[in-house]
Amino acid sequence: xxxxxxxxxxxxxxxxxxxxxxxxxxxxxxxxxxxxxxxxxxxxxxxxxxxxxxxxxxxxxxxxxxxxxxxxxxxxxxxxxxxxxxxxxxxxxxxxxxxxxxxx
Amino acid sequence: xxxxxxxxxxxxxxxxxxxxxxxxxxxxxxxxxxxxxxxxxxxxxxxxxxxxxxxxxxxxxxxxxxxxxxxxxxxxxxxxxxxxxxxxxxxxxxxxxxxxxxxxxxxxxxxxxxxxxxxxxxxxxxxxxxxxxxxxxxxxxxxxxxxxxxxxxxxxxxxxxxxxxxxxxxxxxxxxxxxxxxxxxxxxxxxxxxxxxxxxxxxxxxxxxxxxxxxxxxxxxxxxxxxxxxxxxxxxxxxxxxxxxxxxxxxxxxxxxxxxxxxxxxxxxxxxxxxxxxxxxxxxxxxxxxxxxx
Amino acid sequence: xxxxxxxxxxxxxxxxxxxxxxxxxxxxxxxxxxxxxxxxxxxxxxxxxxxxxxxxxxxxxxxxxxxxxxxxxxxxxxxxxxxxxxxxxxxxxxxxxxxxxxxxxxxxxxxxxxxxxxxxxxxxxxxxxxxxxxxxxxxxxxxxxxxxxxxxxxxxxxxxxxxxxxxxxxxxxxxxxxxxxxxxxxxxxxxxxxxxxxxxxxxxxxxxxxxxxxxxxxxxxxxxxxxxxxxxxxxxx
Numbered sequence: 001x002x003x004x005x006x007x008x009x010x011x012x013x014x015x016x017x018x019x020x021x022x023x024x025x026x027x028x029x030x031x032x033x034x035x036x037x038x039x040x041x042x043x044x045x046x047x048x049x050x051x052x053x054x055x056x057x058x059x060x061x062x063x064x065x066x067x068x069x070x071x072x073x074x075x076x077x078x079x080x081x082x083x084x085x086x087x088x089x090x091x092x093x094x095x096x097x098x099x100x101x102x103x104x
Numbered sequence: 105x106x107x108x109x110x111x112x113x114x115x116x117x118x119x120x121x122x123x124x125x126x127x128x129x130x131x132x133x134x135x136x137x138x139x140x141x142x143x144x145x146x147x148x149x150x151x152x153x154x155x156x157x158x159x160x161x162x163x164x165x166x167x168x169x170x171x172x173x174x175x176x177x178x179x180x181x182x183x184x185x186x187x188x189x190x191x192x193x194x195x196x197x198x199x200x201x202x203x204x205x206x207x208x209x210x211x212x213x214x215x216x217x218x219x220x221x222x223x224x225x226x227x228x229x230x231x232x233x234x235x236x237x238x239x240x241x242x243x244x245x246x247x248x249x250x251x252x253x254x255x256x257x258x259x260x261x262x263x264x265x266x267x268x269x270x271x272x273x274x275x276x277x278x279x280x281x282x283x284x285x286x287x288x289x290x291x292x293x294x295x296x297x298x299x300x301x302x303x304x305x306x307x308x309x310x311x312x313x314x315x316x317x318x319x320x321x322x323x324x325x326x327x328x329x330x331x332x333x334x335x336x337x338x339x340x341x342x343x344x345x346x347x348x349x350x351x352x353x354x355x356x357x358x359x360x361x362x363x364x365x366x367x368x369x370x371x372x373x374x375x376x377x378x379x380x381x382x383x384x385x386x387x388x389x390x391x392x393x394x395x396x397x398x
Numbered sequence: 399x400x401x402x403x404x405x406x407x408x409x410x411x412x413x414x415x416x417x418x419x420x421x422x423x424x425x426x427x428x429x430x431x432x433x434x435x436x437x438x439x440x441x442x443x444x445x446x447x448x449x450x451x452x453x454x455x456x457x458x459x460x461x462x463x464x465x466x467x468x469x470x471x472x473x474x475x476x477x478x479x480x481x482x483x484x485x486x487x488x489x490x491x492x493x494x495x496x497x498x499x500x501x502x503x504x505x506x507x508x509x510x511x512x513x514x515x516x517x518x519x520x521x522x523x524x525x526x527x528x529x530x531x532x533x534x535x536x537x538x539x540x541x542x543x544x545x546x547x548x549x550x551x552x553x554x555x556x557x558x559x560x561x562x563x564x565x566x567x568x569x570x571x572x573x574x575x576x577x578x579x580x581x582x583x584x585x586x587x588x589x590x591x592x593x594x595x596x597x598x599x600x601x602x603x604x605x606x607x608x609x610x611x612x613x614x615x616x617x618x619x620x621x622x623x624x625x626x627x628x629x630x631x632x633x634x635x
Binding site for chain 3: 307
């Protein structure tokens, strides 16, 4: 397993709520946990991945997410079993949409 | 709108069966109570260790509910996963919900923590049966992609009421295990039709291993669970004697059976092939007078 | 050890078989003046539907005929029977039925004990020995889910890695010592088995049986999280 950590600027997320979890830890898939932090202008991401050597791609996926969505003040933690960037992006969007809509 | 139960995640299943706004999870994923053993084997963990446990209402009635996530290590039982389930069952002895609902989706014991998993499964069985003696009702539900095998196949049959879809599978040893040990001539695990005939919901329903056959639809599962909450709960010598008679009858009549077709024909089904193709509703109706039950 | 040797050592003051089934046996032994119902399997048999059914019948009959008599499971099994026929008939249902019969006996104040005198593997052990109030094994017995080479193949984790880890972790590798450390086995037995059995029985007559294995596993350092996790779900807000 490889652990990666990124901290990227992002617009502040206005919703405050309990943690949100989407996705599952299965082959080609990942789970994404979103939680509130106090750093309003930052998105902090921690990734535990079974696929080694993809730090640059992870950085780009997280940066892209932080630019497009209001992820400031959110902690993202991911357990990954080799999800493609497209699947990770999908999960990130699902997670923040659940966060913003108030769904569990 | 129809939403498949088979493909749904554990959390989606819970969302689909529990009354909106009533759900409360115990040890939610944000607490990160993950397996302490998987990292030593360089394996990924899940924030909920592959099982969601909590309390909610179903049709207005209080229930405790657990859902196994079949896509995380095949829903297999490890130390944390098993302990969450045991804790939920023990909680029911104190809080007396209408029932404990178990959404099962598991290949059995998690090999990465084999001893802990096996012991945990035995603790789950003991906890369920002890709670049943004390009047707690258990509703088991099978319809996920991993089916319900190994020790969890025993756990399922420790419940008061068992619900299953045609697509669900229930057994002890998975076909792959039998094929690996005994050869393809004993059990061809790639013959999907055969696997479904042996382990699938229709066969289990007909021989009396399952109480309700349900369409692969989350809303239908919800409705079936609500009906199961009304079913009487019993744990008595008389009940076990009736179950024993059914199992003894099955053994004496079908010890030589080689395929589910032999058993279905033996139970008096005139056209086995037609029966196999029926919808759940038709099948339930057509089997009313031939189905075995305790 | 053979079934006969085991019975001789457990019941030096006398025992009598009175039932047989495929690779299985049952009878009554005397321990400190008390009659014990023993039910067992031998020859490392695979437990199938017929054997589970036979054992369930023996348990139900004990409940009906001998109020509060202790039941001792004696085990030498390599697991559940791996046959399509047994799956077709619903082996899991037969096993669960046996477990339910054992629970009924427990509820009616029959102390339930089990002793692994040979092998005990997964499914053959779950519905019998693992349902006991107190589980024991001989020091030269074997308890396992799966041997390490098979486990390595299925999990795709290198065998050397598993072997190395198993020196420090009781969690996945075979062995009665691991099952004791994890709290499943009350004790590992050798030497004077009759005295061990008498002691085990007297202890069980004193206290109401509850499943203490998680707490024991934590005390012994073999299962460090289960107890606390279960407690938190049981009592948490």
